[in-house]
Amino acid sequence: MTRHIFFIIIFLFATLLAKTQETNIDSLKNELATSTSDTINLILAGKLADAYAEIYPDSAQHYGDIMLALSKKLEYKLEEVYALCEIGYAQLNMGNYPRSLQTLLSAIALAEDKSSEKNVLPPNYFANDEFINRNLTASQQRISRLSRALQYIGILYVNSGNYEKAKYFYYTSIPLAEETNNRFALSITYSTLGRTFLALKKPDSALICLRLAYDNAASVNYNRYIGSIFLNMGRVYVAKGITDSAKEYFKKGLAESVEHSYFRGVVASNLALADIYKQLGQPDSSLFYIQGGLPVAYFLNAPDLLQRSYRALADFYKIKGNSDSIAKYQSLIIKINDSLFNTKQVQQFQNIDFDAQQRQQQIEAAKADYQNKLRTYALLAGIGIVLLVAMILWRNNLNKQKAYALLIKQKHETDKQKAVAEQTLSELKSTQSQLIQSEKMASLGELTAGIAHEIENPLNFVNNFSEVNKELIDELQNELKAGSVENAVSISNDIKENEEKINHHGKRADSIVKNMLQHSRLSTGQKELTDINALADEYLRLAFHGLRAKDKSFDATMKTDFDKSIGNINIIPQDIGRVILNLITNAFYSVSEKNVSALRRAQTQPHLASTNSAGQKYEPTVSVSTKKIGDKVEIKVADNGNGIPQKVLDKIFQPFFTTKPTGQGTGLGLSLSYDIIKAHRGEIKTETKEGEGAEFIIQLPTTS
DSSP states (O other): OHHHHHHHHHHHHHHHHHHHHHHHHHHHHHHHHHOOOHHHHHHHHHHHHHHHTTTOHHHHHHHHHHHHHHHHHHTOHHHHHHHHHHHHHHHHHTTOHHHHHHHHHHHHHHHHOGGGGSSOOOTTSOOSSTTOOTTSOHHHHHHHHHHHHHHHHHHHHHHTTOHHHHHHHHHHHHHHHHHTTOHHHHHHHHHHHHHHHHHTTOHHHHHHHHHHHHHHHHHTTOOTTHHHHHHHHHHHHHHTTOHHHHHHHHHHHHHHHHHTTOHHHHHHHHHHHHHHHHHTTOHHHHHHHHHHHHHHHHHHTOHHHHHHHHHHHHHHHHHHTOHHHHHHHHHHHHHHHHHHHOHHHHHHHHHHHHHHHHHHHHHHHHHHHHHHHHHHHHHHHHHHHHHHHHHHHHHHHHHHHHHHHHHHHHHHHHHHHHHHHHHHHHHHHHHHHHHHHHHHHHHHHHHHHHHHHHHHHHHHHHHHHHHHHHHHHHHHHHHHHHTOHHHHHHHHHHHHHHHHHHHHHHHHHHHHHHHHHHHHSOOOSOOEEEEHHHHHHHHHHHHHHHHHHHOTTOOOEEEEEOOTTOOEEEEOHHHHHHHHHHHHHHHHHHHHHHHHHHHHHHHHOTTTTTBOTTSOBOOOEEEEEEEEETTEEEEEEEEOSSOOOGGGGGGTTSTTOOOSOTTSOOSOHHHHHHHHHHHTTOEEEEEEETTTEEEEEEEEESOO
16 A cells, blocks of 8 residues: 555656646747747747657657748758757657657758758857757857767667667767767767667776766756766666665666656666665565656656566566566566567668668768779879979979089188178177277266266365465464463364364265275176165266366256165166166266257347247256155156157167267167166166157166
């Protein structure tokens, strides 16, 4: 009595699952009934055929027929392939293998025809199922449909017991699915291929395929047939004799099949568990699972599943010794076998299969004949090419001696040109070295002039106070002789103060010499923590006094704005000093040139004087500033000179480029500066406005 109740509960559960799925199906039916668009109806019919595929194959065929008619009407060949696949799969599930084979062969033939790519649905139409991607090219969509049709026919051959032929179709399907990156198709094809290897008693190969099936399904979160993958993994472990693992996978397969409404998987998983318990000598548990799957098999009205269920029941009653029940279920098995594998059906299937093989052989023969013709034409073409090459070689041989003689002559000329080029290169390198040395000497000259001026002031103080002290000493001696002690003490105090001043200015001169020697000595290439503000200030003063030493009439206003928060930064001070000196010297040159031009204009056009557009008198000005910006230090050297013309702005950092008159510049200053800044992982750039001035901006990292 308990078993009958369980039987009814399972049947009701299967019905409930079907009703849940029917909700979605009813929605599609309502849309189909109200839609007036043939294209929309075509897609809806396809979705209904897919929805009914695993539960009501007769309904799946009905909607497949509707889709097929609309596809032909609208001339959508690839949709026709889909419809034929759905019809063929429905016929397979209803046990009509001959018609299924004929239908699926028609789908394959249509999908192999490239002309089916001419008219396809645009991407804005939704897909019939997860295997369709309308965003692919027409060619890729055709290949994807062909892959699916080949997988369907593989299932048919597995069900009919022809496993080698099933393998052939699966192996043909998989590369096509990979070509279009169809993970859904790869998942289901590897799963059914794994089932085929199981039938061929190759569990290791089956397990590899099933793992690939699972990986592909997981990669796109495709769970519709995941229960089937677990079911077949369980069968692999049965074949390997690992019963516990097999049971776990069968239970996973049952749970996943129930969750995702894969009813065939529900029946198959129950039967697999029943078989496990039969082998373990637990017939009652075996019957429990048989009866768990049987109502779903009845619900599906699937001949193959009913046949397997009846066979399991017959085995159970054989163990129990119940001859009446054995006879009953064996009779049902024979009846299904007669419907599935009666002589007429088998003959029809074999005839269709044979015709397909014949057509395939004819196609292969035609291909072979075509290949033979191609080889013949290629051979003739090859002979022609050989003759042509022979003639060309013969002709070339006649000119060989002339060409060789010409080559020897050209070689001699090339050798001469090479020698000249090497000599020129050597001279250029020598000239370049001289120019670089000249640039360094020019910088040294400016430094020397600046140092001389800086030292001159403290030396003048030393000399003046020495002369004063000499006179004071004479006075001191006279006062001492006269016995005037108070006056002598006063004079000695003056002498002492003068000595302190002499000492102060002497130390100042010594400091200037040491600092300049420090900054002008050859670079060691070692970075040192350096006060960039002090460095910039020193070179500003040195550059100014160096130019003043050359031209006493030169004068300019110097402005500084140093950020005291910068502190010391890690640089090679000699190199950065050379860059700053070069930029400041260029700035002084620019304002000097503009000032000279302004004075000349004032002489020739007195009414203009030396004023700017605003009527203000021109005042040569050079500004040097520093600023800390994040992890960088910015050094700016700006002038209000003539600026840099835009047409040469991109060339100013090129070696040997200069805007100065011939003999007044080597064109290496900015180039060397650019290299030094880059070596410090810094940046140097310029902003200029022609006629108004230029500003060079250096950015250096605060840390090495």
